[in-house]
Each structure stands twice: as C-alpha cells, then as structure tokens.
Amino acid sequence: MWLGGLSRLEPMPQTGGRHHHSHHQVVLGFEGNAAFELEGEGGDQLCLGNGCLVPTQSDHAFQGLGDNRMVVLDFSVDASIDSSIDHEMLCRLFDRPHYFQLDAQFGSLLTAMAREIDQFGHDPHMQQHVSALLLHSLYQRLTGRAVPGQESLGRFDLSRIDQMIRHRLQEKVSVTEMADLCHMSISQFHLRFRQVTGMTPYQYVMKLRLDQAIWLLRCSSHSIADIALETGFSNQSALTHAVKNRTGHSPGQIRKQASAH
Incomplete structure (x- = not known):
C-alpha cells in the first residue's frame, strides 16, 4: 500500500468509464472539459476552476469531452501515516462525494503545480509534496477550518530562519x-512559510540577499563584484539585473x- 498522496496530470478518456476504488480521490479541472457523475450528487462538467471529491468506494462515472487534462490526486486510506497529511483532515474533507x-488564486496555484507534475x-x-500542498489548500477553502495539528506549525520561527540565511548569504540554503531547523516536514514548512511571508522560501532568500547587497552598495566601499560574491x-551581472528589477x-x-x- 502506498502512503501519502500521489498526483498526476492525465486526460479523461473519450470512451468514458465507471468505477470505484479503495482510495480517496480529488479531480481538478485543468485543461478542456470532462463530464463527471458522482454517486448521490448527479452529473457536472469539470473544467479549470472546479473539481470534485471522490471518497473511497464511491461509485463515479467520467468521460472526456474533447481534448482535456485533469489534475488527479489519490490519497491512501493510510495517508495519515505521512506527517504532512492529517487523518482528521481526510475524514472531514472526504465525508461525502461532492x-x-x-477561486482564481487556487487556479494560479493549480497551474503552477500542474507544470511541476508535467x-x-x-x-x-x-x-507527494504537490498532492499535500493542494490538499491543504483545498481543505482551508472548502471547510473554512484551520488544518488539524496546526499547533505543530507553531515551531516555525522566522527569526531563526533569517539568522541562518544571513550567516550563509554566500552559500546555497536549501x-x-x-524545514529541519523548524522540525517540520517540507510540505508543512512550505505551507507555513507562505502563510507567514507571502513568498516561497526561494523568493525570501533572494529578498534577503538583495536587501544586504543594496545596503552594502549604499554603506560600504566594497566593489560591486565583491558585493555580488x-x-x-x-556574478556582478546577476546582481545588476536583480538590483535593476x-x-x-x-x-x-x-x-x-x-x-x-
């Protein structure tokens, strides 16, 4: 049995099909359209901006309507063994087919994640990281509740992260x-980091590097090439491009x- 979540980008078949399975599933419209029929919920069309939740053993029918690709997330019944996915969250989210x-913001996130999957x-x-991120984002939108186990995210300490980055500006900080500094999984860390800073970790590291570079340009006599280093x-060209932007x-x-x- 696979653990955690799996994500894939695939077309719904033109010939259609009907089945059920022993795992939870999220189907998200991405490109084109597909007809879907959920047990007890009737039929609907899936396209970018909507989707459906298919709990384990729920009968469902599907058919692609022309060229299409959907983002499909599968979650094992044992997904809670993966620390980035909470069992209570799965139970709440997959309480029924629907x-x-x-919103447009989730659409942008989905587009970026679909490219990563591709x-x-x-x-x-x-x-697993993509499926966990999308699941957490869906959970907050569809339930309006904090992610269970949110207290575990309280270990996030931005000041400690700042200190590590500033001490290692010349090096790559992964x-x-x-995440290890905060005793968090990578997916938990990504989620919490965006909540607190509004940026990805990479964007934040680049911001601190650029802040320091601009300060040195204004307050030191170091050469521009040395400041870049x-x-x-x-190199100096990369710094010049970032400063101009x-x-x-x-x-x-x-x-x-x-x-x-």
Missing part, C-alpha cells in the same frame, strides 16, 4: 535545511545616489 468551485511527475517525492549572486537603478547609480547625500 463538487466544488475554486515536468517532474516521474518523481514520487514530488508527487528548503530541507530550513558576498551576497550569494553568481527591484529599484529601477543600476548598482553604480545607487552608489552615486548614496554618496551624494
């Missing part, structure tokens, strides 16, 4: 290292502005 509508879907660890940029000015212009005051 359809749902989703490119790296052969990796089971990637499948998400695994940041000290703050973890691959943030401020609209080149590193040299920022330095001149600072010396003029």
Whole structure:
C-alpha cells in the first residue's frame, strides 16, 4: 500500500468509464472539459476552476469531452501515516462525494503545480509534496477550518530562519535545511512559510540577499563584484539585473545616489 498522496496530470478518456476504488480521490479541472457523475450528487462538467471529491468506494462515472487534462490526486486510506497529511483532515474533507468551485488564486496555484507534475511527475517525492500542498489548500477553502495539528506549525520561527540565511548569504540554503531547523516536514514548512511571508522560501532568500547587497552598495566601499560574491549572486551581472528589477537603478547609480547625500 502506498502512503501519502500521489498526483498526476492525465486526460479523461473519450470512451468514458465507471468505477470505484479503495482510495480517496480529488479531480481538478485543468485543461478542456470532462463530464463527471458522482454517486448521490448527479452529473457536472469539470473544467479549470472546479473539481470534485471522490471518497473511497464511491461509485463515479467520467468521460472526456474533447481534448482535456485533469489534475488527479489519490490519497491512501493510510495517508495519515505521512506527517504532512492529517487523518482528521481526510475524514472531514472526504465525508461525502461532492463538487466544488475554486477561486482564481487556487487556479494560479493549480497551474503552477500542474507544470511541476508535467515536468517532474516521474518523481514520487514530488508527487507527494504537490498532492499535500493542494490538499491543504483545498481543505482551508472548502471547510473554512484551520488544518488539524496546526499547533505543530507553531515551531516555525522566522527569526531563526533569517539568522541562518544571513550567516550563509554566500552559500546555497536549501528548503530541507530550513524545514529541519523548524522540525517540520517540507510540505508543512512550505505551507507555513507562505502563510507567514507571502513568498516561497526561494523568493525570501533572494529578498534577503538583495536587501544586504543594496545596503552594502549604499554603506560600504566594497566593489560591486565583491558585493555580488558576498551576497550569494553568481556574478556582478546577476546582481545588476536583480538590483535593476527591484529599484529601477543600476548598482553604480545607487552608489552615486548614496554618496551624494
């Protein structure tokens, strides 16, 4: 028996089908349309912006309506053994078969995750992280409740993460290292990090590097090439590009502005 969640991107067959299975399933519209019929809920069409929850052993019928691809998430009845998925959350979410509508923000998340599945879907660890992230996001939208076990996310300490990043600006800081620092799984860490900062861990690391680089440009006599090295940029050109995107000015212009005051 596989544990945790699996994610895949696949078309609904044009010939259709009907079955039930021994695992919970989420089907999310992504490209094109598919007809779905859920036991006790009747039929509906799935497209980007909606989806359905299929609890274990629930009979359901499906048929692709032209070219289509759906994001399908499968969750074992033993998925709670994976620390990123809580048993109580599965019970609440899959209490009955039903359809749902989703907001544009979730649509953007789904599009990004579908691209990851498309490119790296052969990796089971990637499948599990994607399925856990989408499941947590769905849970909050569909139940309006905090994720069970939220107290375990209280170990998240942004100040400790900041300290580690600032001490290692010249080095690569992995998400695994940041999650380990907080004693959290990677999927839990990603979820909590976005809740607190509004950014991905990578975006946050780049922000701290760029903040430090701009401060050095204004307050130190270090060369621009040395500042790029000290703050973890691959070269002076990469730093220049990042600074221009943030401020609209080149590193040299920022330095001149600072010396003029």
